[in-house]
Amino acid sequence: MEDKKNILTTSNLSIGYKTKNAENTIAKNLNINLSEGKLISLVGANGIGKSTLLRTLTGIQKPLSGTVFLNNKDIQTFDSVALAQNLSVVLTERLPSSNLTIFELIALGRQPYTNWIGKLSNDDLEKINSAIELTQIDHLSDKKHYEISDGQLQKVLIARALAQDTPLIILDEPTTHLDLLHKVSVFKLLKKLSKETNKCILFSTHDIDLAIQLSDEMIVMTETTFEQDEPCNLISKGVFDTLFKNENIYFDPEKGKFIVTN
Amino acid sequence: MFQNRNTFLFTFLLLLLVVSLLLNISFGQVAIPLKEVFKSLLGSNASKETWEYIIINFRLPKAITAILVGIGLSISGLLMQTLFRNPLAGPYVLGLSSGSSLGVAFVILGAGVLPNFLSEMLLSSFGIIIASCLGSLFVLLLVLLVSNKLRDTMSVLIVGLMFSSFAGAIVSVLTYFSTAEQLQKFTFWSLGSIGNLSWNNIIFLSNAVLIVLILSLFSIKSLDALLLGENYARSLGLNIKKSRLIIIFATSILAGSITAFAGPIAFVGLAVPHLAKLLFQTSNHKILFFGTILIGAIIMLFCDMVSQMPGMDFTLPINAITSIVGAPVVIWLLLSKKRMI
Incomplete structure (x- = not known):
């Protein structure tokens, strides 16, 4: 052990x-x-x-x-x-303004594994969903990233790093x-x-x-x-x-x- | 639900595009009935030979130019806005149109000092296109050179603005020393025009637009990553310098060739990506890419129609129309929705 x-x-x-x-x-x-x-x-x-x-x-x-x-x-x-x-990271910098939803934001963590246009495979979706589950942010996934609190955003960014599967x-x-x-x-x-x-x-x-x-x-x-x-x-x-x-x-x-x- | 909404929007925009195209061809100083437009587009003969002549030699090339210009400017605007993470960025932020203007200004305003046969050659429409291309190519090379040295994308933006005002200043100096006639010619060029392109020009322009669309298609993934900022994008395995180079290169080809053929057309490149973002409520570039293409083409066709409303025996400058039509639309949209970008 x-x-x-x-x-x-x-x-x-x-x-x-x-x-x-x-x-x-x-x-x-x-x-x-x-x-x-x-x-x-x-x-x-x-x-x-x-x-x-x-x-x-x-x-x-x-x-x-x-x-x-x-x-x-x-x-x-x-x-x-x-x-x-x-290696995945969670940084201190603020996210630039965009219309990204929480799900999309976490899904970006799969970029090192996706094809040239960034299509998510079933395996990718599985990893994303398990990251969302582990961080208990299911209820946020359809929200835009500017709609949630700082504490929630931090969990989302952690979920994104988890989805990167490093x-x-x-x-x-x-x-x-x-x-x-x-x-x-x-x-x-x-x-x-x-x-x-x-x-x-x-x-x-x-x-x-x-x-x-x-x-x-x-x-x-x-x-x-x-x-x-x-x-x-x-x-x-x-x-x-x-x-x-x-x-x-x-x-x-x-x-x-x-x-x-x- | 979102899937359905997007399918609906795309179908709607596609229909709108077809309708605007037909209306655009039918509108003008000589109104041609829609039925006849259909007929001659589908290959059969129109009732009047003049109509067919007008459609094939004037209306259709102009409509296609409008579509190409609309698509090109809008896509480069989208690329620039995401690359610089700045809602005010457009195809011209890198100073490309100023480079073009500078080239054209040198030719039109400086022609007086050259021997006669040279100045005549330069002042032909072909000479102006070459000058404009060389001007924007010059700025493009400078920007690429600088952006390769700079780590920070924001600095590239500032350098672009500097080029822009530098070129603008030289143009001012040139105008100060030029005659009224030369000034008028330059002003006409700067008002933009999409009606003077030959079929050869159009083939050239469509190739440029096509190349850039392919380049941007391959940039979609990096653009999505850049939504998180450069540092996150890098941590996702993105080669920032390479993607930045591709994006800047693509924009420059577009902005350069469009300015060369149609003059510096303002506003479309800045406004259309915002319209797409507001309409589709997303930052996903797979959706925005196609949305921007459609809206860009529709807006340009529409502006062209406005510039030559039936009953008017003159054509308003397209550059003025794009801003007059576009600015209120964007302001209205921003006020009615809360969030931009």
Whole structure:
């Protein structure tokens, strides 16, 4: 049971930006190991390089050095369709305005598998319907995407990623802009999906308290350290104490959350 | 239910297209009865020889041009609006018509400085077509060059607008230095005309439209993906640069050749995709593609009819009609439905 297959691994990965004259390294020697059926959260302060890391892990940005392996293959060597069949994403950006219905939006997730004009086969329809079922959004499927709430839209976008049927789903801050109740519901949905579909799900978030409670593993980025472990181990190692270096806030390991100093 | 509604709409539009085509041919300074139009279109002789002559040599080429121009401009408008995710985009956003105008302006307004035999050659209708083609081709090459360098599609749009105002400015400078006669000639060209095409021109134009329709048919899947934005489209395995190049290339051929033959016809390319979206209530490009084709052809035929209402012994410029007819329609539709695009 513990012998989980690795979906995404990195070896001595350095991330950052290359300009003409210099390399701006954001983090180096990263060794990440994401395996199937796990819900993994990525936390860190603003500007620490979470987005750069996600961009590198999704193959959009080239690493400065080291390699990202997706299913044991260098991610930079995938062609675009093969990559789309192995990795799906949920982004923070707003959708451009259109008349897309929820069903059509989710069906677009099947594009890497459909023919030249995008005709949906029975297999495609099956995948779409099971994604709708898993995320419990059947009642929305005929609505236009601008008619639903932010929380519902987030579930729809997750369903779209599910329909893409990839072993790895990466979400960039899926709970921003949501109230506590909807944050929890999105988190629990992700948790459920990782267990029921055995997919590996990686997401970045600022809701550290919730992430501690629900993630199987966490990746914590600070200026000096980079740790991937189970939340309880991270707490006992005292990693969260170093997350924000500020006198206004401290981490209470007993409660497992951040407390504002009075 | 949606399936049925679309089938109904398509049948309705198809019928409307046939009716507009017949009416378009029958309307004009000489009114030809519908029965006679039928007769000569079906190959038998019309009651009067002049009618048949008018139909074969004037009305039919003009109607076909109207259909080709309507389809071409509308489809390129649809492509541009989705590519740039901008409801204000049309076939001319990339500055193609300005390029054409620039070419034609150089020929018409600059002909004075050339030796006589050269300027006569250039000022023939053929010379103007060549100039217009070269002008838009020049802008097309610049846009393709730039769009290949730019990662961001929005920047391509801005560059197109810049080309457009740059070319416009040069045209202004040229008009400033030209005679009244030259100015009039240029103004007439810029008012657009779909009545002067020979059958050879029409064959050329239909080939251009056909090539582009095929290219756009193959772009439908990428256009649908682009509805989610470029980043999602990329994550779905779409090669953004390649699709963008195909779409821009297709639009440029269309806008360029149409402007060359019929002048810069405004508005149709911007308005028709919106009409299709409002009518079909969808963003699915498989439906929009055919909807836009039909509506584009119908609108152009209709505008052409308006431009030469029976009883008038003159023809109004088509470019003015498209805007006069089109603008209120779009405003009315937007007000009556809540959501655009």
